[in-house]
Amino acid sequence: MFSRFKKPEAGPARPAATLVPVGAAQAAPKGPAPTTVKAPAPAQAPKSAPKSPAEAAAADKERKRKERLQDLKVELHKRLLENLNLAALEKASETQLKSEIASISAEALDEMSVVLSGPDRAQLHQELYDEVMGLGPLEPLLKDETISDILVNGPQRIFVERSGKLQLSDVTFKDERHLLRIIDKIVSAVGRRVDESNPYCDARLADGSRFNCMVPPVAVDGSLVSIRKFKKDKLGIQDLVRFGAFTEEMALYLEAAVSTRLNIIVSGGTGSGKTTTLNALSSFIDNTERVLTIEDTAELQLQQIHVGRMESRPPNVEGKGAVTQRDCLRNALRMRPDRIIVGETRGEEVIDMLQAMNTGHDGSMTTIHANNPRDGISRLENMVAMAGIEMPLKAVRSQIASAVNLIVQASRLQDGSRRMTSITEITGMEGEVISMQEIFRYERLGLAPDGKIIGRFNATGVRSHYSDRFKQWGFNLPPSIYEPIH
Ligand SMILES: Nc1ncnc2c1ncn2[C@@H]1O[C@H](COP(=O)(O)OP(=O)(O)OP(=O)(O)O)[C@@H](O)[C@H]1O
Numbered sequence: 001m002f003s004r005f006k007k008p009e010a011g012p013a014r015p016a017a018t019l020v021p022v023g024a025a026q027a028a029p030k031g032p033a034p035t036t037v038k039a040p041a042p043a044q045a046p047k048s049a050p051k052s053p054a055e056a057a058a059a060d061k062e063r064k065r066k067e068r069l070q071d072l073k074v075e076l077h078k079r080l081l082e083n084l085n086l087a088a089l090e091k092a093s094e095t096q097l098k099s100e101i102a103s104i105s106a107e108a109l110d111e112m113s114v115v116l117s118g119p120d121r122a123q124l125h126q127e128l129y130d131e132v133m134g135l136g137p138l139e140p141l142l143k144d145e146t147i148s149d150i151l152v153n154g155p156q157r158i159f160v161e162r163s164g165k166l167q168l169s170d171v172t173f174k175d176e177r178h179l180l181r182i183i184d185k186i187v188s189a190v191g192r193r194v195d196e197s198n199p200y201c202d203a204r205l206a207d208g209s210r211f212n213c214m215v216p217p218v219a220v221d222g223s224l225v226s227i228r229k230f231k232k233d234k235l236g237i238q239d240l241v242r243f244g245a246f247t248e249e250m251a252l253y254l255e256a257a258v259s260t261r262l263n264i265i266v267s268g269g270t271g272s273g274k275t276t277t278l279n280a281l282s283s284f285i286d287n288t289e290r291v292l293t294i295e296d297t298a299e300l301q302l303q304q305i306h307v308g309r310m311e312s313r314p315p316n317v318e319g320k321g322a323v324t325q326r327d328c329l330r331n332a333l334r335m336r337p338d339r340i341i342v343g344e345t346r347g348e349e350v351i352d353m354l355q356a357m358n359t360g361h362d363g364s365m366t367t368i369h370a371n372n373p374r375d376g377i378s379r380l381e382n383m384v385a386m387a388g389i390e391m392p393l394k395a396v397r398s399q400i401a402s403a404v405n406l407i408v409q410a411s412r413l414q415d416g417s418r419r420m421t422s423i424t425e426i427t428g429m430e431g432e433v434i435s436m437q438e439i440f441r442y443e444r445l446g447l448a449p450d451g452k453i454i455g456r457f458n459a460t461g462v463r464s465h466y467s468d469r470f471k472q473w474g475f476n477l478p479p480s481i482y483e484p485i486h
């Protein structure tokens with residue numbers, strides 16, 4: 001078979017070999033055996049037990065089918081890597097490459113006397129394409145738009161999040177070595193390396209998704225991978241209102257708050273929707289303003305025309321070249337910003353963020369990891385203390401109180417729904433304590449039989465501390481939005 005994608009030096013076709021794991025040494029024992037040798041069955045992730053014997057038999061059949069395809073894939077992948085000219089691949093189109101894979105695999109299957117049904121063959125070819133060009137078993141999950149997070153706990157357990165709920169997927173890696181190979185492919189694409197001495201890494205996938213991994217022996221039961229999928233169409237204010245994340249009234253209030261340049265902190269737990277909220281809030285920023293964004297992994301997608309995006313950098317393998325969020329922030333202050341947005345404040349950059357908010361860059365926004373607005377304040381205090389600033393607590397608090405105007409709390413509730421559970425204003429200091437007033441909150445009323453939380457958003461009856469400011473800027477919010485429903 002002639003192929004321009006084949007390695008020029010490719011020798012005669014290899015005899016069928018015993019199956020070895022992907023990436024294993026080339027020393028597969030040679031032999032004429034025309035059949036596949038069964039690899040050890042992968043440990044099965046716990047799945048809900050089938051109910052009837054018929055279902056059990058069907059599940060068993062499906063499992064065997066998958067194992068067989070997996071084994072074939074391993075062998076064919078190995079052959080592809082041996083036969084394909086990887087340099088030529090870069091210029092090949094998807095169609096060319098797919099037809100190439102189909103022809104090499106057909107040749108190999110013939111040689112091994114393996115007959116596959118049409119759909120199995122198609123699936124095998126797609127998986128092979130994903131192995132060669134993409135991220136192997138992760139590819140279908142990355143393509144599935146209903147999935148927002150992918151969490152890998154070792155090669156056999158891959159969880160996905162759909163509509164706020166985590167579920168075990170039926171996708172698996174062949175073994176730890178296969179998983180490590182894919183991890184290596186991801187991190188080497190961004191010039192990083194993970195190994196025993198450097199066991200974890202943050203990276204961004206080609207499609208913009210945020211990626212973190214940790215490999216053994218620090219990860220005890222196999223490599224851990226977390227991927228936050230990049231959403232091309234970020235949820236906007238109207239989407240969030242439609243999904244019940246907050247109400248029209250709250251949106252009106254938030255519009256006034258952002259437009260009148262209040263300094264806002266979005267607080268929330270992991271995956272509670274902080275970045276999404278920050279991104280949606282940014283849509284209220286006027287197009288004439290110069291906005292600078294600083295993130296560890298660029299996720300924000302601002303719609304304004306005048307946006308400068310910065311992404312911090314970890315040190316390279318020699319431990320050099322790090323550019324922290326704090327470095328970016330300090331530099332940003334010299335770049336004449338109207339507003340600064342820091343994706344997540346988690347360390348020493350808090351000092352510069354508070355200073356920026358206090359010194360003319362009002363309208364700045366960031367997120368912090370905290371479970372309620374009061375905790376958010378404590379978290380800011382702790383971050384200041386950890387940054388090594390020797391300042392009396394009262395002074396730290398008054399810095400915070402004059403820097404931050406509003407804390408918006410994002411929460412992921414137990415039914416998977418994400419809601420803005422509180423909008424709280426910071427109104428100043430009373431003695432040593434920062435005074436706050438809640439304007440809107442989410443009230444839980446009960447639990448439906450299907451596990452969904454029943455609740456409603458309500459105003460607390462407190463009128464905004466910033467009402468006059470809103471009015472001066474032309475935002476005449478109807479007084480009714482502050483009235484609670486009883
Ligand atoms: N109100 C919402 N309704 C439905 N999905 C949402 C909502 N808010 C956020 N999401 C989705 O939830 C996922 C997590 O959101 P996001 O990245 O904003 O969380 P986060 O708090 O910033 O997470 P992390 O702590 O990991 O940075 C995303 O896929 C996002 O699209």
Ligand SMILES: [Mg+2]
Pocket residue numbers: 274275276344
């Ligand atoms: Mg985030």
